[in-house]
Amino acid sequence: MEPVNIIGAGMTPFGILNDSLVQLAEIASFKAMSDSQTLDLKFDHLVVGSQNPDEFVNKGHLSTLLADSLGIVPAGATRVETGPSSGSSAFETAFTMIASGYSDLVLVIGVEKMSEVDRGTASKILAKMMSYENETRYGATPTALAAMVARRYMHDYGLKRDELSLLPVKAHRNGAKNPLAHFQKEVTMEQVRNARVIADPLTLFDCCPTSDGAAALALASDRIVRDLGVSDQSVRVLGVGHGTDYHAIQHRLSLTSFGATIAAADGAFSMAKIDPTDIDVCELHDAFSILELVNMEDVGLANRGQAIEMVKDGATNVDGQIPVNTTGGLKARGHPTGGTGVAQIHDIYCQLLQKAPKALQVSSPTIGLTQNIGGFGNNMVVGIFSAP
Amino acid sequence: MEPVNIIGAGMTPFGILNDSLVQLAEIASFKAMSDSQTLDLKFDHLVVGSQNPDEFVNKGHLSTLLADSLGIVPAGATRVETGPSSGSSAFETAFTMIASGYSDLVLVIGVEKMSEVDRGTASKILAKMMSYENETRYGATPTALAAMVARRYMHDYGLKRDELSLLPVKAHRNGAKNPLAHFQKEVTMEQVRNARVIADPLTLFDCCPTSDGAAALALASDRIVRDLGVSDQSVRVLGVGHGTDYHAIQHRLSLTSFGATIAAADGAFSMAKIDPTDIDVCELHDAFSILELVNMEDVGLANRGQAIEMVKDGATNVDGQIPVNTTGGLKARGHPTGGTGVAQIHDIYCQLLQKAPKALQVSSPTIGLTQNIGGFGNNMVVGIFSAP
Numbered sequence: 001m002e003p004v005n006i007i008g009a010g011m012t013p014f015g016i017l018n019d020s021l022v023q024l025a026e027i028a029s030f031k032a033m034s035d036s037q038t039l040d041l042k043f044d045h046l047v048v049g050s051q052n053p054d055e056f057v058n059k060g061h062l063s064t065l066l067a068d069s070l071g072i073v074p075a076g077a078t079r080v081e082t083g084p085s086s087g088s089s090a091f092e093t094a095f096t097m098i099a100s101g102y103s104d105l106v107l108v109i110g111v112e113k114m115s116e117v118d119r120g121t122a123s124k125i126l127a128k129m130m131s132y133e134n135e136t137r138y139g140a141t142p143t144a145l146a147a148m149v150a151r152r153y154m155h156d157y158g159l160k161r162d163e164l165s166l167l168p169v170k171a172h173r174n175g176a177k178n179p180l181a182h183f184q185k186e187v188t189m190e191q192v193r194n195a196r197v198i199a200d201p202l203t204l205f206d207c208c209p210t211s212d213g214a215a216a217l218a219l220a221s222d223r224i225v226r227d228l229g230v231s232d233q234s235v236r237v238l239g240v241g242h243g244t245d246y247h248a249i250q251h252r253l254s255l256t257s258f259g260a261t262i263a264a265a266d267g268a269f270s271m272a273k274i275d276p277t278d279i280d281v282c283e284l285h286d287a288f289s290i291l292e293l294v295n296m297e298d299v300g301l302a303n304r305g306q307a308i309e310m311v312k313d314g315a316t317n318v319d320g321q322i323p324v325n326t327t328g329g330l331k332a333r334g335h336p337t338g339g340t341g342v343a344q345i346h347d348i349y350c351q352l353l354q355k356a357p358k359a360l361q362v363s364s365p366t367i368g369l370t371q372n373i374g375g376f377g378n379n380m381v382v383g384i385f386s387a388p
Numbered sequence: 389m390e391p392v393n394i395i396g397a398g399m400t401p402f403g404i405l406n407d408s409l410v411q412l413a414e415i416a417s418f419k420a421m422s423d424s425q426t427l428d429l430k431f432d433h434l435v436v437g438s439q440n441p442d443e444f445v446n447k448g449h450l451s452t453l454l455a456d457s458l459g460i461v462p463a464g465a466t467r468v469e470t471g472p473s474s475g476s477s478a479f480e481t482a483f484t485m486i487a488s489g490y491s492d493l494v495l496v497i498g499v500e501k502m503s504e505v506d507r508g509t510a511s512k513i514l515a516k517m518m519s520y521e522n523e524t525r526y527g528a529t530p531t532a533l534a535a536m537v538a539r540r541y542m543h544d545y546g547l548k549r550d551e552l553s554l555l556p557v558k559a560h561r562n563g564a565k566n567p568l569a570h571f572q573k574e575v576t577m578e579q580v581r582n583a584r585v586i587a588d589p590l591t592l593f594d595c596c597p598t599s600d601g602a603a604a605l606a607l608a609s610d611r612i613v614r615d616l617g618v619s620d621q622s623v624r625v626l627g628v629g630h631g632t633d634y635h636a637i638q639h640r641l642s643l644t645s646f647g648a649t650i651a652a653a654d655g656a657f658s659m660a661k662i663d664p665t666d667i668d669v670c671e672l673h674d675a676f677s678i679l680e681l682v683n684m685e686d687v688g689l690a691n692r693g694q695a696i697e698m699v700k701d702g703a704t705n706v707d708g709q710i711p712v713n714t715t716g717g718l719k720a721r722g723h724p725t726g727g728t729g730v731a732q733i734h735d736i737y738c739q740l741l742q743k744a745p746k747a748l749q750v751s752s753p754t755i756g757l758t759q760n761i762g763g764f765g766n767n768m769v770v771g772i773f774s775a776p
Contacts, residue, residue, distance in 0.1 A: 001489045045630065055442055060516025061471045061635075064767045068635040074651035076630025077767060078477045081467045083449045089466045093481050100488035101389045102628070102659075128448025240490070242433065242464025247449075247456040263462035271490075379452045379465060 004098045005234040006385070007220045008036020009346040014213035014334030015182040021050075021057045021113035022069055024214035024339075029070050029109055032216035037228055044103035046070070046077040049090030049110045050338035055125045057113050066109065075107075083129040084287070085374030086110065087215070087341030088381035094219050095240050104221040110342030111214035122210055126337070129375045134248035143207055145249050145376045146288035147199035152255040153290055154201070157305030161201055165192040166311050167289040168205040168331055174318065175332025177359040182211045182334025206289040211334030215342035217349070232388045235349045238274065238367070239384035241267025247378055261298035261371060264382040268369075269300075272384040276300030279322060279384075280365035281351045283344035285373040286329040295371050296324065299382065318360055326351065326360045341372035345383060352387040392486045393622040394773070395608045396424020397734040402601035402722030403570040409438075409445045409501035410457055412602035412727075417458050417497055420604035425616055432491035434458070434465040437478030437498045438726035443513045445501050454497065463495075471517040472675070473762030474498065475603070475729030476769035482607050483628050492609040498730030499602035510598055514725070517763045522636035531595055533637055533764045534676035535587035540643040541678055542589070545693030549589055553580040554699050555677040556593040556719055562706065563720025565747040570599045570722025594677040599722030603730035605737070620776045623737045626662070626755070627772035629655025635766055648768040649686035649759060656757075656770040657688070664688030667710060667772075668753035669739045671732035673761040674717040683759050684712065687770065706748055714739065714748045729760035733771060740775040 010031020012024050019027065025048065033039045046067050053059045063077035080090040087110025097103040114122055123141070130136050135145070153159055169189055175181035187205055195203035225231050243263025246252050252259065269275055276299060284299070286292040296307040301322055310316055316324040327333050327347045330340060348368035350356045370383045398419020400412050407415065413436065421427045434455050441447045451465035468478040475498025485491040502510055511529065518524050523533070541547055557577055563569035575593055583591035613619050631651025634640050640647065657663060664687060672687070674680040684695040689710055698704050704712040715721050715735045718728060736756035738744045758771045 052442055052448070054440055054513075054516060058516070059520075060440070060513075061518075061763050061767070063470050064632050064635050064763045065519075067632040068639075068766075073633055074631040074647055076480070076652070076655075076769075077470065077632045078481065078630070079469045080481075081469060082451050082465065092464070093466065093468075093484070096481070096484040096488045096490050099490060100484045102484050102487060125442075125448075128442060128446070130449075131453075132447075242466070243462040244452050244455040244465045245461055247452050251456075259462055264464070267464075375449050375452045378456075379449070381464075 001099045002101050003222050004095050004237040005220050005225050006217050006349050007225060007230055007234045008032045008038065008218035009349045010035055011180060011215035011343050011346045012213050013180045014211045014336060016115045017212040021053055021059055021111060022065065024113060024212060025066050025109050025111045026069060028214035028216035029107060032218050036218035038105065038218050041105060043072045043075045043105050043107050045097055045106045046072060046075050047080055047090040047094040047106060047108050049080050049086035049341060051081060051083055051086050051112055052125055057116050082379045083374035084337040085341055085372040085379050085381050086338040088372035088383065091342060091345060091383065092240050092242055092381055095237055098219055098221050104224050106219045108217040108219060108342060109214060110339040112336035112338040113212045114210040114336060115212050131248035134250055142376050143199045143202060146290060147202045149255050149294065150201055150290040156256055159308055162189065162193065163308050164289050165189050167292050168192050170317065171286065171325060171329045171331035174326055174360060175328025177357055178327045178333060179357065181328040181332050182209055183332045202288060208287045208330040208335040211336040213334060213336035213339045215339050215346045217342060217345060233353060234388055235352050236386045237383065238386050239268035239272030241265060241382045243380050245378040249376060256294060258294060258298050258377040258380065260378050260380040261295060264380040265299045268382040268384050274367065278367050279369045280367050281323045281326060281348065281362045282369040283347055284324055284371045286325060286331050287335060287373065292324065299369065299371055318362060323362050326356065326362060341381060344370040344372060348385050352385060389487045390489050391610050392483050392625040393608050393613050394605050394625065394737050395613060395618055395622045396420045396426065396606035397737045398423055399568060399603035399731050399734045400601050401568045402599045402724060404503045405600040409441055409447055409499060410453065412501060412600060413454050413497050413499045414457060416602035416604035417495060420606050424606035426493065426606050429493060431460045431463045431493050431495050433485055433494045434460060434463050435468055435478040435482040435494060435496050437468050437474035437729060439469060439471055439474050439500055440513055445504050470767045471762035472725040473729055473760040473767050473769050474726040476760035476771065479730060479733060479771065480628050480630055480769055483625055486607055486609050492612050494607045496605040496607060496730060497602060498727040500724035500726040501600045502598040502724060503600050519636035522638055530764050531587045531590060534678060535590045537643050537682065538589050538678040544644055547696055550577065550581065551696050552677050553577050555680050556580050558705065559674065559713060559717045559719035562714055562748060563716025565745055566715045566721060567745065569716040569720050570597055571720045590676060596675045596718040596723040599724040601722060601724035601727045603727055603734045605730060605733060621741065622776055623740050624774045625771065626774050627656035627660030629653060629770045631768050633766040637764060644682060646682060646686050646765040646768065648766050649683060652768040652770040653687045656772050660772040662755065666755050667757045668755050669711050669714060669736065669750045670757040671735055672712055672759045674713060674719050675723060675761065680712065687757065687759055706750060711750050714744065714750060729769060732758040732760060736773050740773060
C-alpha cells in the first residue's frame with residue numbers, strides 16, 4: 001500500500017450562509033489547493049462527498065460540475081454518498097486511489113447546502129437515511145432515536161441529565177473560540193437544562209444544527225510530497241476503516257453501542273498498528289450529545305459507561321489528556337452533512353500541524369482520530385492521522 | 389498495485405419491471421455471489437452505483453440499506469454517483485480498494501429503477517446531469533445535444549442518415565438474441581427511417597430507452613482467487629481510466645469527440661500497457677446511435693470519421709473483427725442509468741469466459757473494453773479486461 005499524505009486543507013465557515021453549494025465547494029477547494037501549493041498542479045481525481053444536492057439545492061451531477069468550475073478537467077470526478085458520513089467516505093475513496101498507486105494527487109471535498117429548503121423539507125430529506133419500513137413510517141426521527149439511546153444509556157449506566165449537559169457546554173466553549181464554527185457563543189448548564197425538550201430527555205442544546213458549509217483536502221502520494229518538498233508540512237494517513245450495521249436500530253444488538261463504529265475503528269487501528277491509548281486528539285460525530293459518549297466508548301477511548309467520567313474530569317477538554325471535538329464538534333462547529341467528515345479531518349490536520357486556532361490548539365499532538373456517522377448509527381468511517 | 393480480478397457477475401433482465409430497486413439489486417448481487425462462490429465469504433466492502441434513487445424511488449441511504457438486505461453487514465458500504473456512469477465509477481472505486489490492498493473482496497452493484505415516476509418526471513431528473521445555466525434552462529435535453537453531435541458529425545464526415553440507421557439495426561439484432569435485453573426484437577432500416585423524429589436527425593430508434601435493472605460483480609484480490617481455486621474462471625482487470633470534460637457542451641473543443649473519453653481511455657490503456665488494436669470485444673455507451681461512432685473513434689478503435697466504414701463492413705458485428713455491443717448496447721439491452729456500467733462489465737466478463745448467449749458469443753476473445761458515459765459526454769470511465 002502506497003503511503004497517503006494530506007498536504008493541504010481548507011474549509012468555509014459553517015452556518016446559514018449566502019454562498020451557493022458550488023461556491024462553498026470552490027472556497028474550500030481553493031483554500032486546500034493554496035495551502036498545499038497545488039494550484040498549478042494536475043489533479044488526477046476529484047472525490048466529492050455530498051448527501052443530497054439533488055434535493056437540497058436541485059443540483060445533479062455534482063462531480064463534473066465541480067471538476068469544471070475548479071478548473072481541474074480532465075481529472076476523473078466522482079461523487080460519494082453515505083448519508084452524513086459522505087465526506088469521510090469520499091476521503092476513503094480518495095485514500096484508496098492514492099494507496100493503490102492509481103492516482104498521485106486527489107482533491108477531496110465534503111459539502112452540503114441545507115438552508116435553501118425550509119425546515120420541514122430538510123427534515124424529510126434527512127429522514128430518508130433511516131429505515132422507512134421500520135422507523136420513518138412510524139414517525140421516528142433521528143432525534144427520537146437519539147433520545148432512545150440516551151434513555152437506555154441512562155438506565156444502563158446511571159448517567160444523569162446534568163452530566164449529559166456537560167457535553168454541549170464543552171462543545172459551545174470550544175466553538176466560541178473557533179472562527180469557522182456555526183455557533184460561536186458559550187452556553188451554561190442552566191441554559192441546557194432549561195432549553196425546550198426536542199425528544200425527551202434531549203433538549204435543544206443536545207442536538208446539532210443543520211448547516212451550510214464545505215471542507216476540502218489535497219491528498220498526495222509520497223512522490224508529490226517529495227516534489228513539493230513539503231514532508232514537514234504533511235499529515236500522514238495511518239489508518240482508515242469503514243463499517244456498517246443493520247439499517248434499523250431495532251435490529252441491532254445494542255442501543256448504547258454502534259457495531260459499525262467498532263468495525264470501522266478495528267479496521268483503522270489494525271491498519272495503523274496502534275491502539276486507542278495512542279490517540280492524542282480526536283473528532284467524534286456528536287450529532288446528539290449522547291453520541292459523543294457512545295462514540296468514545298466504541299472507538300476505545302473509554303470503558304463502557306465510563307466516558308462521562310473523563311468528561312467530568314476535563315480529560316476531553318482542549319488541555320485534557322484526550323481532547324475531543326476541540327473545534328466545537330457537530331454541535332457547535334455545525335453539521336452540513338456531507339461536509340462534516342472532511343471538516344473533521346481538516347481540524348485534525350490543523351491540530352497535528354499546530355495550525356488550530358490558538359486557544360484550541362492541543363499541546364503537540366502526534367496522532368489524531370476522526371469518527372463520522374452515516375445514517376442513524378449504521379455507516380461509520382474512522383480515520384487515524386499522524387503529525388509529520 | 390495489487391492485481392484485481394472479477395470472480396463473479398450477475399444481472400437482472402433490463403426493462404420495465406415489477407421488482408423494486410432493492411429487489412433488483414438483491415437479484416443481481418445474489419447471482420454474482422453465487423457465480424463466484426462467495427455466498428458464505430466475508431465481503432470487506434460494498435460499492436453501489438446509482439444515479440438518483442432519492443428521486444426515482446424516494447429511497448435514501450442506499451449503501452447501508454443494501455449491506456443490510458444482502459446480509460453483508462458490517463462491510464463498509466458506499467454509494468457512488470457520476471450520473472449514467474455511476475456503475476462504472478462504483479467499479480473504479482472498488483478496483484482501487486482491492487488494488488491498494490485495503491480490501492480483498494468487494495461487491496459492486498449498479499442499479500436504477502426508473503419506471504416508478506412518470507416520463508416527464510424522469511426527464512426532469514435526468515436533465516439534472518446537464519448544465520442548468522448553459523443548457524437545461526434553454527430547453528436543451530440529452531437528445532437535443534445528441535442531435536447536434538449527429539448533425540455536426542454528418543457535416544464534418546459526410547455521414548448519411550441511412551448509414552446511421554445501421555447502428556440501431558445492429559443493436560436490435562444483437563438484443564433479439566439476449567434474453568436479458570430490454571428490447572428483444574429486430575428492427576429494419578425501413579422502421580428506423582420512418583420512425584418519428586425525436587430531435588432531428590435522430591428518430592425514436594436512435595435513442596435508448598429508460599429502463600429498470602441491476603448488475604453486480606464480485607471483485608477479489610489474488611489471495612481470494614487462490615483460496616477459491618478459481619484462477620481459470622476469473623477475469624483480470626488490466627486497466628481503468630476516468631476522465632471529465634467541461635460540463636456544458638458549448639465549452640468543449642469539439643462536438644464530435646469527447647475529451648473525457650480520450651482521457652479515460654489514455655489512462656486505461658497506459659495502465660494495461662496495450663493499445664486499441666489489442667481489443668477483441670467491447671461495450672460502448674450508445675445512449676444515442678451517433679455516440680457509438682464517436683466512442684469508437686475516441687477510444688481509438690477507428691480513425692476520425694471512419695467508424696461507420698467498420699459498421700458497414702460488418703467489423704463490429706458479433707462475428708466481425710472488433711465486435712461492439714454484442715448484447716444490444718444501451719439501445720437494445722436497455723439503460724437503467726446507474727446499472728449500465730456494471731452491465732457492460734458483466735457482458736464483457738461473460739464474453740471473456742465464453743459464457744455469453746451462444747448466438748452472441750465472440751470467438752475466443754482475450755481482451756475486452758468497456759466505455760461508460762456520465763452526464764452528456766463529460767464523465768467517462770473506461771475499463772480493460774482480460775480472459776484467464
